[in-house]
Every structure is written in structure tokens, then in C-alpha cells.
Amino acid sequence: MSAVHVVTGAGSGIGQAVAQRLAARGDRLVLVARDAGRADDLAAAFPGATAIIADLGDPTGFAAAVDGAGLPERVDSVIHAAGVVDLGKVADLPVDAWTSQLTVNLVAPAELTRLLLPRVRAARGQVLFVNSGAGLNAHPEWSAYAASKHGLKALADALRGEEAPNGVRVTTVYPGRTATPMQAKVHAQEGAAYDPAAWIDVESVATAVVTALDLPRDAVISDLTVRPGPR
Template sequence: MTESARRPVAVVTGATSGMGWQIALDLARDHEVIAVGRSASALAELDARPNIRAFAADLTDAAARDALVASLDRVDVVVHAAALGGAISLPDSSTDSWLAYLQICVIAPAELTRLCLPLLRSVQGTVIFIGSGAGTRPAPGSAVYTASKHALRGLADVLRIDEAASGVRVSTVAPGPTDTPMLQSSRGEAGLPWEPERYIRPESIARAVRFVVDASPDVQITDVAVRPRREIA
């Protein structure tokens, strides 16, 4: 048996940028990582890294989700890092914006998890949803994003109860403002200053995910809030 065949398998969505990129690199130290994303250039760079297999997919597409899971014969960890940023208030929202956020932030991770459950159950694996501080408290001017993160948190909490008998562990890792292209774009659109020195580094989120993945087998780490050292009002 080769070393790669002995490695646990981790599926990381949103792996082509920001937190997902760092999570994929960190887990590849001792997992075979399936790095899922849409950027061809980033996927090519990931695919050249040791222990990472890139998989191009738009996970809002059911056929793409089916193809991804069909390519797997084992799943130990699923990390849902794909997300959609930006602040949209209720007066500025539309049916299309609601559907876009719910598709990416809630439906895609829910459906991918559902498809992976048989494999996860067989190894008592771990599902990690990358949430947000907006998943537990209101984010002014950002009704659509906040609602999607509240929904994701609710999904994780119910799944944890429903999968208790199977041994599948379910966690929400909720970062505060993190130095990612998504946050930079969101702040630019809102006309806010970009202050990367005040934000969490993506590598720190990867370490939080590692903490959850490496938890001893008698426990599950259900909720991890990762906040900047100095809070940002």
C-alpha cells in the first residue's frame, strides 16, 4: 500500500483562494486533499503541490457535485470554505441575490455533505462549515449574507444531532474579518478602507480547522469563533 493510499482524504471547497487555499495546503501535510474550485490557474498550481488533487467544479451545479463525489472512494474530512461575499441590505436585495447567496453558502454545502455522508459515516469522519461572526449576530447593512450564515449555522447544528449515532463530527469554524480577496473586494465595494494588518491571516483559520480535525476521538469541537486580536467595530 502506498503512502497516499494510507492517507485520510479531505475535500476542501473554495480551495483556490483565501482561507480555502491555506486550509488545503495545511491539510495536505497528512491528508490526500481534493481541492475544489473554479479558477483554472489556481487549480493548476494546487495540482502541482504534493498530496493535492485539483478538481474543477461549480458546486452550485448538481451534476458537478455528483461528479465530484463519484470520483471519491473515501472521505474523512469535508471543509466547506466556498463562499460569496459582499454586503447587500434588504432594500437593495433581489430574488436573484438571495438565490445566489443561498445556493453558494447553504444549498451547495448541504447537498455536497448529503452526497458524502455514506463515505463519512463509514470512517466516522468530520464535516467543517466555514461560517462567520455574522452567523450568530447581525451584520448591519448585510441582510443577505447574514441570513445565509445563520442558515449555515442552523444546518450544522441540526446535522450534528442527526449524525450523533453515526459518529460523524460536525463543526462550525466562524472567522471574523480575514485578509482574503473576498473581504478586500467587499470593503472596496462599500467604500471602506483596506487595513490588512487589522485582519486575521488565512493561515490562522487553517490552524483552527486543523484543531478541529485533530481533536481526540472521544470529542467533537462543535463551534470555533476566530476573532482578530483587536476587535473591529
């Protein structure tokens, strides 16, 4: 029986690279899409995948979306790879910059995990959070994003202890700057030239994620930091 993976952020960047790896080996994908149009795009990119149509900016709709998706009884992993970033000084960031990043980067993963936990428990599966170096250290102008990612670390740490008795593994991967569309946006916000070759290749992070998923059951990679290598 093929493993079943629920993936957010499969439309680009790390989430897309991970989904491609899993699909290539014959695993079954359940992809979270913000609307029906996006679900069609993902279906074209990943034939045979199932969609959960849910806007990560509005987690109140997740329960109905999950109930209506026709998911299997067992889910082997939930991979949280979606995220948003909006840089700025604390003195300048408007409240919607805070609420959007906290909602998409923290509240949405918490709610989706809660709803899928019975299926993950049934599979003795795994929840994997793609965090960020900003989840460990906050730098100037990164306050809201870093706060959301620090919160995501707290979510993972608490969940790991709570779900270990149920056989559920919990992993957090902390990539440094990775060559993704989000990184291009960050550079634009910073007013800096963007050279993808200067940063981690997205496939390297995907390798780290899949390694954590495939680790034998006698162990768990709880926290994995991935940094740009020497150039």
C-alpha cells in the same frame, strides 16, 4: 494510510491556507474546482490532489461530478471553506444577489455533504463548516450573506445530531474579519480602505480549523468563534 480531506475554496483565503497545512503533513486532498481550468490551477498548486469539477453555483451537477471523480471509499473530512458575499440594503438587493449567496453558501454545502456522507461515515470522519461572524449576528447591509450563514449554522446543528450515532463529528468555525481576498472585496463594497494588518491572519483561522480536525476522538469542537485580537 493518509487522511483524505475534501476541501472547497482551496484556491484562496482560508480554504487555501487549510489545504496547504494538510498537504504539508502528507494528507491526501480532494479539491472542488468550478471548471477544468481551475482544476488545472489547483493541481499545479497542490501536486497529487484529486479534483471534483463542480460549480458551487449549480449544485444540481454535484452528483455526477462526485460519481466521476474516482473518490476513495473513505473520506476523513469535508471542509466547506468557499463562499461569496454581496452586500446591500434589503431595499436594494436584487433577487440574484439572494439566490447566488444562498446557493453557494448554503445549498452547495448541504448537497455536497449529502453526497459524501457515506464515505465520511465509513471513516467516522468530520464535516467542518467555515461560517462567519455573520452567521451569529446580522448587521445592516449584510442581510443576504448573513441569512445564508445563519442557514449554514442550522445545517450544521441539525447534521451534528443526525450523524452522531454514525460517529461523524460536525464543527462550525465562525471567523471574524480575516485578511482574505473576500475581505478586500467587502471593504470595496463598503467604500472603506483595506488594511490586511488590521484583521485576523488567515493562518490563525487555519490553525483553528486544523485543531478542530485533530482533536482526539473522545471530544468534538462543535462551535468555535475566532475574533481579531487586541492591537
